[in-house]
Amino acid sequence: MRDFFLNDEDRAFRTEIRDFLARELAPRVDRIERDQDFAAQLEVARALGKAGYLKLMFPDLYTGSLSRPGLTHAVIVSEEAAYLNYAFETTIATALSCAYPIHRHARPAMRERYLMPILEGRAVGSICMTEPNVGSDSAGMETAIRFDEASREWVIDGFKRYISNASRADVYIVWGITDPGAAPQKGMSAVLVPADTPGLSFPRIYDFMGRRGSVVGEVALDGVRVPEENLLGQADAGFRIMLEAFNFERVILGGSGLGVARAAFDLARDHAQSRVSFGERLGQKQLIWDMIAQMSWRIDAAELLTQRAARMYDDGIGGKDLMREASQAKLVATETAVFCSDRAVQILGGDGVTRQYGRVEQLYRDARALPIVGGSSEMCKYLIAAREMPAIRPNL
Template sequence: MRDFFMTDEDRSFRSEIRDFLARELAPVADAIERDQDWEAVKRVVRALGQAGYMKLMFSDLYAGNLSKPGLTHAAMLSEEAAYLNYAFETTIATALSCAFPLHAFARPEIRERYLTPILEGDAIGSICMTEPNVGSDSAGMETRVRFDQQTREWVIDGFKRYISNATKSDVYIVWGISDPDVAPQKGMTAIAVPATTPGISFPRTYDFMGRRGCVVGEVTFDNVRVPEENLLGEENSGFRIMLSAFNFERVILGGSGLGVARSAFDIARDHAQSRVSFGQKLGQKQLIWDMIAEMSWRIDAAELLTYRAAKMYDSGLDGKDLMREAGQCKLVASETAVFCSDRTVQILGGDGVTRQYGRAEQIYRDARALPIVGGSSEMAKYLIAAREMPTLKPNL
């Protein structure tokens, strides 16, 4: 049994969400991958919202069967969705990453206007952090945010890229520098921007090698003006808001990586037990044993780290107290997804790189994004080392 950290209620929820996704997502997973069918994505998002699953992270809004819903169950949702289609999981994970700061930092009227439709499955959200010179290092952010005292509006000018759900979202959480005379960490502000605001444009969307069906692109903000109440938190508190979302995002990505790794492993294991080569089942050969064994222990390690971090978060730990554990789960789960997808293709041979023979090549393409998105593996190692050696400042 892999679910060491789980209660009976957790196990029951996993069975429930697995059955739900088997009904709603599995029948359209191929269309999302093959045709990049956004209408299919929206239908499943709507079904998740109507069933209440988009509210798992928000105990004050959740009305389902769980006595204590939380990140543990949101990670399960991500794991089971990514097992079937990682592109779809990216769409809902991004929407939840937008919902998280709205729930924690938006004014009541803004929460009602933008958060409620996302959680009910009627809207999609995005977060806008990454820029041409900003990935893991937010200090280089060039987007500017200023407050117009005469009109009582926030004005945003800047360019963001690699934005999941770009062109499809109903609301964007945008980070920009509001005080260029101080360190970026003390002069950054976050604003909720509805997609219909004049001045927003989408120069292009990207054609990725994997995660086909998840729309990712560029967003330009040219003199974009939104009302004063669209501010999240306080002016110049955007960096703190950003950090508060990171642990949540990394644990969710731990679930994503785990789902992708499990999907690859199941294909490899089934093939090793059925394919005959040189008069024996492929799985009887020592080199194949080695691959299957290593995939198995890596998946168990990823699961233990992911759900340890999720349970710690649900017990009330966050911020620097969870930075190491969240970094470890994201690092190990994402690297495990890449390892398992690579070994699965190797075990399948020619069938592994051919679309006509199943999903192995798709999973291989999908998995490669995981050590990059949501903070690279290198940044995860930095976070882990920074907690282990708090008296030193690593040289990035």
């Protein structure tokens, strides 16, 4: 039985959000993929916000029917959205990854100004971590943030890349070094930067092989100034905020991987049961049912790990105590998405690499980014190993 960790209320919610996305997202997926229509994504985001689905992570703001809303349900939304269109799921997952630290660490006035528009689907958020010389090694960050005592402002100089929602977001969370004399983990801060801030620019938008319709690009900060109250949490405490965000993002990416994997599996399974080859159905061939079986158990394993991590978070487990489980969920679910999309292409043959014959080639392109974004598979393995061997530090 799938949905092993879910109760009847959770399963009813899955049916509810699946029906909602069938009405709001499914009719727009061609515009998103074929035309790279970001406005179509915003239409769905507004509908999600109006219905209250973007507040699932924030029980103090949620007003829906769930008795205990949380990451478990946000993962379900992620999975069902990615099943239909991973580009759209990327957009809302990034917005929620921005909303999450704002809710936890922003001053009350900043929360009121920036959080509610995102959760109501009226605005889009973005998070800025990656730099030209900094990927998984966030401690090597070069963006500088200094405090101007005279004007009581934070001044930011730096360059970020591979930033989802770049140029389209209404607010950006920017991480940078505030104390260059300290270890990066003790000298990093995070600040809120509104989109209309002077000195903020977007030099380039990338053209990706997959996730067509999502917007990913570069963010340049040249003497950007924001008020003192735009700091998240305390000065030099940004690394802890980043770790919290990574746990959240990795569990959400578990849902993303599941959605893509399930979509590929369903297409492959249907084809294997209907296509006749050499006088019998394709699924009767040993090599084909071996692929179907492998796809099935991998999806179940990914689902169990992802739902476990989400449930742990909802039970109050976080920080380093969730790092291993969040990394396992992200690793297995995203690698499963790649495996299932690859096998689906193989099972469909020529139809699997031709746009005129369905979504499989799109899923193949979309899936390949998943083991890279939000912490690569290699980084997830390092985090898992580091927790399993606390007496030593594995060598990156």
